[in-house]
Amino acid sequence: MSDEGVTLIVFSGELDRALAAFNLANTAASMGMDVTMFFTFWGLAVVEKGGGARGDKGLLQWMMSLVNRGGAGRLKLSRMNMLGAGKGAMKSLMKKHRMPSLQEMIALAAEQGVRFVACTTSMALMGLTEEDFIDEVDEFAGATTYLGLASQGNVNLFI
Amino acid sequence: MDADHTLDCIGLYCPMPIVKTSQRIKELAGGEVLEVVSDDRGIKSDMPAWCEKTGHEFLGLQEDEGEIKVYVRKSPATE
Secondary structure (H helix, E strand, C coil), rough: CCCCCCEEEEEECCCHHHHHHHHHHHHHHHCEEEEEEEEEEHHHHHHHHCCCCCCCHHHHHHHHHHHHHCCCHHHHCCCCCCCHHHHHHHHHHHCCCCCCCHHHHHHHHCCCCEEEEEHHHHHHCCCCHHECCCCCCCEEECHHHHHHHHCCCEEEEEE | CCCCCCEECEEEEECCCHHHHHHHHCCCCCCEEEEEEEEECCHHHHHHHHHHHCCCCCEEEEEECCCCEEECCHHHHHC
């Protein structure tokens, strides 16, 4: 364990913001820092499997899961998405410059020991269960866990 | 500068050269020198910062027409 901690709140569910979060997480892990990513609200979509609506959902939650289907591959750009055309252009530029995809960044972060925590309150709000998330997510917790870790760390970001 | 190992990071951008350096240096013995070849000029600032944080020794860099070679000596203490 390092004596330096980095905590990142991933609140946003957009591709560009998720890339920024995972860029920092991977860099910090490479610098020997302990990194925890706390996925909450729209950020849960980043680490959802993206299998579509399932589980015990109410009507509103079911409708929400239809218009906000999760999964790293489905995220939109926060700007210039243009019904996916902008996203396509961005992905092709990233490939041309040999930049890792979001999915590759997620796998790399897990490999480097980054902790993935999903917010249980947001999960309840959106009708998501533990089975809705990719295997890299191994902790399900609340704000107290996050603040406990953040208060021990020295870098804390809300993305 | 003489290096014991070389890591080719041509065409890669932040954070990949640093991530790959951190993975590669784990395979080295303490005191060995790693040469990282990159064309991302960010590495000129990033590699000294990484060394500062991790305790490895930044030995310097050579730049030739956009190709940057940075040299890092693995800290014996991190083995």
